[in-house]
Amino acid sequence: MAEPPSGLPGARPRRVYGNNGRGRHAAFHFSSPYKVITTKEGTRCTFSVSQGTLNPIEIDLEEETAGDFDSGTEILGLSPIGSSLAPEEVRSILSTRFLLDPQFKVTVDGISVTFSDVPQDQIQELKVDVKGLGIAIVRVLDSSRADRTSKQHGIAWWVNNRLVGEASWAAFVDKVIDGRKEEAKRYSFVVEATFLKPEDVLPDWSAFRDESANWKIAKPAIHERIRAELAELLSAKRSITRNQILQSQATKVQALPKLSQDRWTGMLDALIERCPSLGDTQIAQVMDILANMELAQSQYSLLDKLHGLSPNDLDSWNSLLEEWTIKAAKEALDEIARRLKLIEEIRQKTASTLTREVQDLQPLFGQSLWIFGPQFESIEFTSNKGMTRVVNQLFGLSEEGSLRRPDFVVLPDSTVGFYDRPSFDHEHNQSGVDTLIIVELKRPGVPLGSREKNQVWDYVKELRNKGLISSDTYVTGYLLGDSIEKQESEPLRVGDRTIIRPMLYNTFIGQAEKRMLNLHAKLMDAPFMIEALKAAEPVQADLLLDPTLQ
Numbered sequence: 296m297a298e299p300p301s302g303l304p305g306a307r308p309r310r311v312y313g314n315n316g317r318g319r320h321a322a323f324h325f326s327s328p329y330k331v332i333t334t335k336e337g338t339r340c341t342f343s344v345s346q347g348t349l350n351p352i353e354i355d356l357e358e359e360t361a362g363d364f365d366s367g368t369e370i371l372g373l374s375p376i377g378s379s380l381a382p383e384e385v386r387s388i389l390s391t392r393f394l395l396d397p398q399f400k401v402t403v404d405g406i407s408v409t410f411s412d413v414p415q416d417q418i419q420e421l422k423v424d425v426k427g428l429g430i431a432i433v434r435v436l437d438s439s440r441a442d443r444t445s446k447q448h449g450i451a452w453w454v455n456n457r458l459v460g461e462a463s464w465a466a467f468v469d470k471v472i473d474g475r476k477e478e479a480k481r482y483s484f485v486v487e488a489t490f491l492k493p494e495d496v497l498p499d500w501s502a503f504r505d506e507s508a509n510w511k512i513a514k515p516a517i518h519e520r521i522r523a524e525l526a527e528l529l530s531a532k533r534s535i536t537r538n539q540i541l542q543s544q545a546t547k548v549q550a551l552p553k554l555s556q557d558r559w560t561g562m563l564d565a566l567i568e569r570c571p572s573l574g575d576t577q578i579a580q581v582m583d584i585l586a587n588m589e590l591a592q593s594q595y596s597l598l599d600k601l602h603g604l605s606p607n608d609l610d611s612w613n614s615l616l617e618e619w620t621i622k623a624a625k626e627a628l629d630e631i632a633r634r635l636k637l638i639e640e641i642r643q644k645t646a647s648t649l650t651r652e653v654q655d656l657q658p659l660f661g662q663s664l665w666i667f668g669p670q671f672e673s674i675e676f677t678s679n680k681g682m683t684r685v686v687n688q689l690f691g692l693s694e695e696g697s698l699r700r701p702d703f704v705v706l707p708d709s710t711v712g713f714y715d716r717p718s719f720d721h722e723h724n725q726s727g728v729d730t731l732i733i734v735e736l737k738r739p740g741v742p743l744g745s746r747e748k749n750q751v752w753d754y755v756k757e758l759r760n761k762g763l764i765s766s767d768t769y770v771t772g773y774l775l776g777d778s779i780e781k782q783e784s785e786p787l788r789v790g791d792r793t794i795i796r797p798m799l800y801n802t803f804i805g806q807a808e809k810r811m812l813n814l815h816a817k818l819m820d821a822p823f824m825i826e827a828l829k830a831a832e833p834v835q836a837d838l839l840l841d842p843t844l845q
Contacts, residue, residue: 391417416437687704715729
């Protein structure tokens with residue numbers, strides 16, 4: 296609140312409007328530059344305000360004069376910018392916002408703004424019969440659209456043509472309407488009651504006296520009439536809104552089955568009735584969403600999920616949609632979910648008490664090459680069945696046995712998969728194998744040592760002898776198991792294009808989680824992770840019942 300100058304005895308503190316200095320910019324719409332003359336305690340200062348080059352606004356003190364000047368501030372346009380609005384149009388615009396305090400005078404070209412300037416369709420006069428006291432006149436002002444805030448709206452009580460307290464919706468404790476609602480930022484009420492006297496008001500005119508009998512009778516009666524008028528105004532406005540939404544959504548709603556049409560219309564009526572704080576735009580958006588839900592296969596399951604969200608969750612969801620499109624977010628999250636579920640399934644099946652057939656793991660590892668390193672992220676890596684047949688022949692395995700798993704070799708204590716990426720010549724024709732990944736998974740209990748490394752090297756030599764790869768092919772072999780023999784953790788390197796690495800299952804899983812930024816631990820409560828964890832429970836139960844699996 297701004298205290299009145301000493302030269303105005305009896306004046307009350309005035310609410311300060313503005314906070315961020317936007318008014319200094321707004322003045323440039325009327326004149327650039329402009330002059331400000333302000334006086335306080337007899338000293339008058341004159342400033343020139345212009346649009347700067349280095350700074351948005353440049354303020355220069357032109358003159359400071361001490362004397363016996365009246366307090367006040369005057370803003371003068373030095374180079375007035377013409378307006379297309381006529382003076383009466385300007386007064387009409389200002390009339391619905393600056394008439395709540397009769398002592399606050401606004402003039403346009405020397406003519407004061409009064410109630411007569413309010414357009415006829417934006418002002419209404421009500422007569423309220425207050426039992427035992429008399430008739431009160433209540434003027435209803437409609438600014439035609441909601442402002443950003445309700446600061447210039449509310450209920451103004453006038454006594455002897457003077458404002459009591461401030462115009463607001465929290466009129467002396469009894470709040471008539473939530474100031475955040477749309478109608479609170481659009482409508483104003485001016486109450487003139489001749490039966491209320493200065494003796495019903497506090498000496499500083501900040502409020503009515505609590506003990507005033509007239510005030511105790513007048514306040515509830517007039518507030519109730521204002522509430523009823525707001526409800527009626529809102530009802531009429533909502534009827535227009537309903538018809539507009541029905542018309543705008545007609546094509547989409549007509550495409551719905553009859554039952555869906557009736558349900559959609561019922562939801563529109565319920566929304567308008569039960570959510571009066573929603574604006575026209577928000578209602579139209581909600582009904583458009585509901586129409587789309589009627590057409591969607593999932594229908595209203597999304598509403599069930601939204602219903603369970605906290606206010607903070609809804610804010611987070613809103614922030615997510617501001618930064619992502621639905622398509623982009625779904626693609627990213629689907630890939631994250633796929634990889635995390637894959638890691639969880641590998642974790643379950645590589646545990647010694649859970650693994651019954653090690654070959655069940657090989658298809659999972661074929662989808663997990665990205666875990667070995669970013670160089671194996673390419674989707675061009677595919678399983679090579681021709682190499683599988685060659686290695687089957689190397690071990691003299693039966694054709695019948697190999698056909699059970701044509702994508703990889705099934706050995707008594709392990710399984711071997713071959714995943715290659717093609718090479719291309721200068722004319723962009725495929726010319727062989729550029730990179731080969733060999734993944735051999737050992738059954739839990741089989742330690743990894745030099746014999747196992749050399750066995751992988753034997754695969755490489757056999758593939759070279761058969762002409763399936765050349766000496767130029769980059770070969771990386773991975774041996775995975777639950778243990779490594781002492782002093783055998785170092786990789787086997789043959790030349791500069793072949794390397795064979797032993798690796799523990801636990802190391803592989805840990806590497807996978809790090810490559811996924813440790814999201815596994817952070818997303819344990821996600822529905823897809825809960826589902827993946829539940830899938831392991833029946834396996835655990837089977838193991839308890841079947842001792843041969845231990």
